[in-house]
Amino acid sequence: MMKPRSKTLLAFGDVHVPHHHQVALEVMCKAAERIQPDVIVCLGDLLDCGQFSAHPPTFGMPETEYIDDLNTACALLDRLQATCRRLVLLEGNHEYRLDRWAAATAEGRGAYSMLAPRVQLTRGRKCIYIPYGSANGRYPHYRINSRLVAVHGWSYSRHATKNHLIMSQGKSVIHAHTHRADASIVQNIWSQGRIVEARSAGCLCRLVPLYGTGRPVEWVHAFILGYLGRRSDTLYTVPILGRRCILPDGTEVTT
Numbered sequence: 001m002m003k004p005r006s007k008t009l010l011a012f013g014d015v016h017v018p019h020h021h022q023v024a025l026e027v028m029c030k031a032a033e034r035i036q037p038d039v040i041v042c043l044g045d046l047l048d049c050g051q052f053s054a055h056p057p058t059f060g061m062p063e064t065e066y067i068d069d070l071n072t073a074c075a076l077l078d079r080l081q082a083t084c085r086r087l088v089l090l091e092g093n094h095e096y097r098l099d100r101w102a103a104a105t106a107e108g109r110g111a112y113s114m115l116a117p118r119v120q121l122t123r124g125r126k127c128i129y130i131p132y133g134s135a136n137g138r139y140p141h142y143r144i145n146s147r148l149v150a151v152h153g154w155s156y157s158r159h160a161t162k163n164h165l166i167m168s169q170g171k172s173v174i175h176a177h178t179h180r181a182d183a184s185i186v187q188n189i190w191s192q193g194r195i196v197e198a199r200s201a202g203c204l205c206r207l208v209p210l211y212g213t214g215r216p217v218e219w220v221h222a223f224i225l226g227y228l229g230r231r232s233d234t235l236y237t238v239p240i241l242g243r244r245c246i247l248p249d250g251t252e253v254t255t
């Protein structure tokens with residue numbers, strides 16, 4: 001039984017439409033519909049934006065129209081928005097591809113507002129959008145509460161989550177970008193009985209073979225669930241196991 005005035009959080013990232021994993025995404029949406037969280041945070045790379053990449057398309061991957069990808073992403077956001085009180089969208093480096101493309105070409109500058117995820121994903125939608133690039137010298141982030149921030153991701157290294165904990169300088173942090181599901185929890189030495197943690201959300205895209213070849217892939221389908229209290233937060237990583245997941249209270253969510 002949740003304490004009154006505590007809040008529920010659901011966070012997910014790295015959907016990479018059109019490379020999303022339909023079943024994993026459906027499990028997360030079903031979980032959102034069941035939990036009806038106070039806050040949903042999309043941690044970025046909702047869209048792959050491969051059409052705006054300087055790299056050639058990955059062999060074997062379907063090539064889609066960007067407008068169709070936008071429509072898929074918007075339909076997902078509509079569905080999630082109906083389940084929660086607040087929707088937060090963090091921009092990822094993949095959505096930011098569009099900004100770089102626009103900055104590099106006159107054609108891009110002209111078409112920017114018609115295409116930019118920050119315009120198109122938020123049109124007619126009541127949500128908070130956090131751009132990827134820093135416009136004011138501050139690190140782009142969403143402050144969930146006084147103890148916890150959300151960022152797309154500052155590192156892709158093997159120990160990225162631990163690095164996030166160091167870089168966040170005393171605050172707990174949730175992130176995406178690595179497609180892995182890690183957690184690093186330490187005691188808060190300045191405040192006995194408290195902890196500080198970093199946690200990565202896993203991903204909801206197809207697991208292989210988008211990036212890199214020749215080494216095992218550690219990506220995991222998962223999302224983060226949080227109970228945010230007045231004095232402390234408790235976060236869980238919920239792995240998606242085939243067509244189902246088990247919530248922290250033991251409830252099974254299936255597609």
Ligand SMILES: [Fe+2]
Binds near residue numbers: 093177
């Ligand atoms: Fe990313």
